[in-house]
Amino acid sequence: DVKVTQSSRYLVKRTGEKVFLECVQDMDHENMFWYRQDPGLGLRLIYFSYDVKMKEKGDIPEGYSVSREKKERFSLILESASTNQTSMYLCASSLGGGYTFGSGTRLTVV
């Protein structure tokens, strides 16, 4: 069965910390995505990647960056965490059709 694995289920970080959220897929998918999910707002696209070392900004990239050094891994980086980045973060991958999602990382910034 195909899998997208997010390294942490729950994370608590302090304001100003640099935070890394990791996502690994085992399906050899070219496309990977990071979304954040907030009540009443649905899922909003932060960044996505079509290939290794390639990235594109989504709708809300401010305060975030990404890294894709290997095809299977797509990392989301919060350069200096702030309380308004408290959210559920969802990673997904696809080969062009539907997405496969990870279980999410609930990040709390205090």
Add this chain to the structure above:
Amino acid sequence: GNSVTQMEGPVTLSEEAFLTINCTYTATGYPSLFWYVQYPGEGLQLLLKATKADDKGSNKGFEATYRKETTSFHLEKGSVQVSDSAVYFCALKPGTGRRALTFGSGTRLQVQP
């Protein structure tokens, strides 16, 4: 730009009731349309999809028809079960341009025994 509008929830139904969750979209060109479901504590799972006008997607008793004339993709199920309680997201993937899904805000469904 592209956008998806869903009816607000929560939607509360009794078991075996008929379900409709409305979804309308705005997009250029000919998007593909999706419904995803999120069960408590889990990520999103693809429920069904339709890739062109008048297509009907179906899965697990759920159905949705791609209506280009009304720019809609309403989700329906004839008889809901308690196990259908979840959050449902409508989404579109543009036919051209950025190859990323745009999601609606989600609709929480609560089914009572």
